[in-house]
Amino acid sequence: MFDMIKKIVQYPRITRKYPKEALDHGPILGKPEIDSAQCTFCGACILSCPASAIVMVTEKKEIGINLDQCIFCTLCSEICPVNAVRITHEVELAVKNRNDLRKTPAVIEKQDIPGLSYEIMGEKIQQKARQTFGRSLQIREVDAGSCNGCDYEINSLNNPVNDLERLGMHFVASPRHADLLLVTGTATRNMELALVKTYNAAPDPKLVVAVGACACSGGIFRDSYATRNGIDCILPVDVYIPGCPPRPEAIMYGILKALDRIID
């Protein structure tokens, strides 16, 4: 008992002050950027990008990265012969509209789950949610086919370093208690039904946040026989958090954004 108290005294507060104080970016790898002034449009990065996230229109001299697909592997910066690609330390990338992450417009797969008009429902919910959820939020996490990286990062939101509960957010055991679904993974064939059932089990109004490159667009697992390309093929998504995996702070930022508690 004495030892325990000694430890508690030794570490009175280890929680970071993240949303209150800006993140100390340090050496962390964030969003890649292409400087079109330096770029020679040789196309080397497009060929080598593992997630095929880089797009280019040679005639217009335009090049860009679709961040919802990007897996932040830094390969483009290594391969570029003229050093036009720079890896920034920016990680707060969550957006509400997927097209904001993209250079080319997103083509979302046909939504063919019968009997649910998600689009209309989603819009209504979005409006309602803002008024309904004050400063408390119950979150249900669903893994729909991730590599478990995102799940570990979500897990670490609960640890004493990040401590999400201080912001009035709790992870709950059942979708019936949830206001927000935090979905990771590409929506695999085997998880599709479970994901839809979980969504339907959560009471309205509800929010859906897609965590990680896989959930946003399929990431590196795009176009496989066993997966759908991102969860917006199945559910209406309110906020997209890119990253592979996004850091706990980036996820926190995304959740706060979903609740309109972040001022742009």
Added chain:
Amino acid sequence: MIYRSFSKIISAKFAEHIYHQKVAHANEFYLDVNPKKLREIATYIYQELTFPLISIFANDERNLSGKFALYYVFAERKQGLLIIIKTSVSPEHPVFTSIAVEIPGAAAYEREIHDLFGLFPLGHPDPKKLVFHSNWPEGTFPLRKDFNGQHRPPYANHELRFTQIMGEGVYEIPVGPVHAGIIEPGHFRFSVAGEPIINLEAQLFFVHKGIEKMCEGRSIEHCLYVAERISGDETFANSQAYCQAIEKIAHVTIPERAMYTRVIFGELERLTSHLGDLAGICQDVAYGFAASQFNMMRGWAYNLADELCGMRFLRSVNKLGGCRLDFVAGKEKKILQGMERLKKELTDTITIIQGKSMFIDRVEHTGILDHQIAVDLNTVGPGGRASGILYDVRKSFPYEVYDKLHFSIPNHKNGDVNCRMNVKIEECLAALEIIYQAIEGMPQGKIREPLNEVPPYQFAFGLTESPRGENVHWIMTGEHNTLFRYKIRTPSFCNWPAVCHAVKGNIVPDFPLINKSFNLSYAGNDL
């Protein structure tokens, strides 16, 4: 050479049924045998020579030899030799003899081969579907070469069958695939009589993403990034195994500095993983103080990873032929300070938790995995070491510079949660020691060796000890620097059946605790 004596024994017994023998990459011994005698040969190696079966996989070689090939991988763990028995299956008659009755560990592999290749294991005790659930159409086999990897077949709806336990008062509890905690999806069927669990059947493969098919025909650089995303917290171990296999095929020896760097990162990954498990075990018995302590230490380890390479999950560290950058240079002091701090805090916390009799009461004699079952199922990693299997890839098949470093393998016999916890604690302390030694012994020099184009249709194994145990990757290259076949067998695949045995006789509320003490990856199992 070690394979010679083995070759002599096996030739004396089955001479006329062995078509071809070959040694590759110093410790991979391939034997091409008569499919009709396969069961006898496999059983002989397993039972008489007592070499465990570590993997079975199929390969669609119809373009090369007109047949499907089956590879049975056995490991001689004392001297570090892999024995690979290869047979063929004709496409006209796609069946093969099951060895699951003689070798219980083979059951899951054979079911997997049936789902993905459409080769039927004759005589299998329970040939039900493994990879695809009720929604996959019959007669569609994605790993055959004539299946387009981007094609999504229509949805079917079959009935799924679970083992039923009959008897008075026996009831079933279905759990999952979406669980109460923040974990990955899997479905569990508990058959319970009163309090104790009498049977548990796990239905996995909910996160099957088709990784093996996705890699076929892709360039070797591309697949490194896929390998890093097989299982999130085993990123480094998986990418290392991948690099190892490709480097073997390309006949490249990586610079010594890169070897030491890989050792440091590998052990750092083990630390983060084990500290997380220890936190989880404490959390599951509602010992909040200890969980918070371990989580804090895990946070430190992650911060260290951040400072070294900018990625908490150690992604983009490995490159084919070495490492991406010299991550350790100039940061030695920081690493040593971090290790010192971790070591002190860890020993303090361990003293506190091991003196708590109420905590020890919960973990002792809970979820016992019997030694014989562990051997039969080839349980690897901390799960196996807690049940008396003294095996570690770093000792038996030393890679990088592990043969130059001093560390010992934890050895426990009881096989309960307490033993698994102690194994993890000891491995954490050993990992710290290894990092100390690696930083001390690290030479100066370059960190990457250039890689030329790899020759086509060559194959090699990559073996690493991931935080969860033995990790086996097999790669066959295709033309123009691509992959022809990538077989991944992570430790989770071997250990899942062991979990189902370990929970028997325990009460349902202890299941999360037992599950956590194994801490298996669903993504690494489902692929």
